[in-house]
Amino acid sequence: MSAVDTAALKRLSGAHHWHPFTDHQELAALGGPRIITHADGVWLTDSTGARILDAMAGLWCVNVGYGRRELADAAYQQLTDLSFYHGFFKTTTEPTVRLAAKLAELTPPGLSRAFFANSGSEANDTIVRMARHYWALKGKPEKRVFIGREHGYHGTTMAATSLNGMKVMHEQGGLPLPGFAHVMAPYPFEAQGQMSAEAFGRLAARAVEEKILAIGPENVAAFIGEPVQGAGGVIIPPDSYWPEINRICREHDILLIADEVICGFGRLGHWFGSQRYGIRPDFMTLAKGITSGYVPLSAVMVGDRVAETLIHEGGEFYHGFTYSGHPVACAVALANLEVIEREGLVDRARTEIGPYLREKLEEVLDGHPIVGEIRAEGMIGAIEIVKDRRTRERFAGGGKVGLMARDHCFNNNLIMRGIRDSLVFAPALSMTKEEADEAARLARLALDLTAKDLGVL
Numbered sequence: 001m002s003a004v005d006t007a008a009l010k011r012l013s014g015a016h017h018w019h020p021f022t023d024h025q026e027l028a029a030l031g032g033p034r035i036i037t038h039a040d041g042v043w044l045t046d047s048t049g050a051r052i053l054d055a056m057a058g059l060w061c062v063n064v065g066y067g068r069r070e071l072a073d074a075a076y077q078q079l080t081d082l083s084f085y086h087g088f089f090k091t092t093t094e095p096t097v098r099l100a101a102k103l104a105e106l107t108p109p110g111l112s113r114a115f116f117a118n119s120g121s122e123a124n125d126t127i128v129r130m131a132r133h134y135w136a137l138k139g140k141p142e143k144r145v146f147i148g149r150e151h152g153y154h155g156t157t158m159a160a161t162s163l164n165g166m167k168v169m170h171e172q173g174g175l176p177l178p179g180f181a182h183v184m185a186p187y188p189f190e191a192q193g194q195m196s197a198e199a200f201g202r203l204a205a206r207a208v209e210e211k212i213l214a215i216g217p218e219n220v221a222a223f224i225g226e227p228v229q230g231a232g233g234v235i236i237p238p239d240s241y242w243p244e245i246n247r248i249c250r251e252h253d254i255l256l257i258a259d260e261v262i263c264g265f266g267r268l269g270h271w272f273g274s275q276r277y278g279i280r281p282d283f284m285t286l287a288k289g290i291t292s293g294y295v296p297l298s299a300v301m302v303g304d305r306v307a308e309t310l311i312h313e314g315g316e317f318y319h320g321f322t323y324s325g326h327p328v329a330c331a332v333a334l335a336n337l338e339v340i341e342r343e344g345l346v347d348r349a350r351t352e353i354g355p356y357l358r359e360k361l362e363e364v365l366d367g368h369p370i371v372g373e374i375r376a377e378g379m380i381g382a383i384e385i386v387k388d389r390r391t392r393e394r395f396a397g398g399g400k401v402g403l404m405a406r407d408h409c410f411n412n413n414l415i416m417r418g419i420r421d422s423l424v425f426a427p428a429l430s431m432t433k434e435e436a437d438e439a440a441r442l443a444r445l446a447l448d449l450t451a452k453d454l455g456v457l
């Protein structure tokens, strides 16, 4: 693309395109957005010809890497054979059924049915409706409250935003809706203090139990959590956390929702985060890695006890999207799952490239004056930025340092994401060791520049 086209596109973007999660004044002051034109593996190319190493797999979604021919071929073939048909009114299509069966096979036992939607947000809104309907059918219509967590992220629709634990989102639009409560996150770096990881995990889980008891178990429908919290800052819970959550939900008869939108499809080095942590969910939210982001698709895995009740006692459930189970999206998902299986990408994330990337980061950032912690699970992780490594004191400014570091990454053609005072990463599971070396080198450069800005180096 020529320089002229780039300038014209930037002008058009400024005039006509409303970006997601963007301060448009700030974007205009920067001269408009970067325009991405091509991608291959972990590499993006922009309209100026610059090559950028994407250590975020897009938005935590391109698990198999960009540019896979067979996913494009699957889409082309399906578009040619049957571009669209839906699942309303007693019909379906072959890829839809095959994908539902494949997901039932891959997910833990007891999750036999998939409902399809287009985004993680829609899937979570679906769960809110299904869970409330379930309890109503069980003769407990007052069980309506959902408990989420601080720093939790579940999407941007009304119910999903209400599930989120993000105050800045709630402040816009008068949310959360009634019937949504929140508890602390199991965030060791911020809150563990002198406690053992084991004790802290149990303490954070008990906060859920205390909230259930305060609201009254007879009023609580479900608890929702990401196995590892992603957009909230890659918060990795101690191993003691989820078993305790299983117990609490079982004892108080609360449905358990594992939002696996980021953790699913190998990100943590297991097919699902629920397998990594032994979570026993009644619902699983799936999206992103289900198609590696090649086309939009999400799914709700519905646990058997909920499904049986809705099917046998519920009659018609008045819910569904035009594109629920879109055949092209499902065909691409099937091709994507085939790549993950054939190339052993799940094991690779756990035993090979995940540990390698983490060790590389530890090596190049060893003793770095503003790095307080490097943590990772499979192919997702975070680098905590602090003023004082010993006390974990943060820099002044209330959580803006991650964005400074992110900008230095961006200016040096590395994509990582700034969340409060951390830099987070979640590259494709197919990343090579050489690419991991390069990502670590560029992250070091960005953190050196950040330290200089902060007057540390």
Ligand code: PMP
Residues within 6 Å of the ligand: 059, 118, 119, 120, 121, 122, 124, 153, 154, 155, 156, 226, 230, 231, 259, 260, 261, 262, 285, 287, 288
């Ligand atoms: N749940 C989680 C855990 C997510 O990370 C996201 C998106 N980042 C969502 C739900 C919402 O997905 P979508 O943006 O597709 O609506």
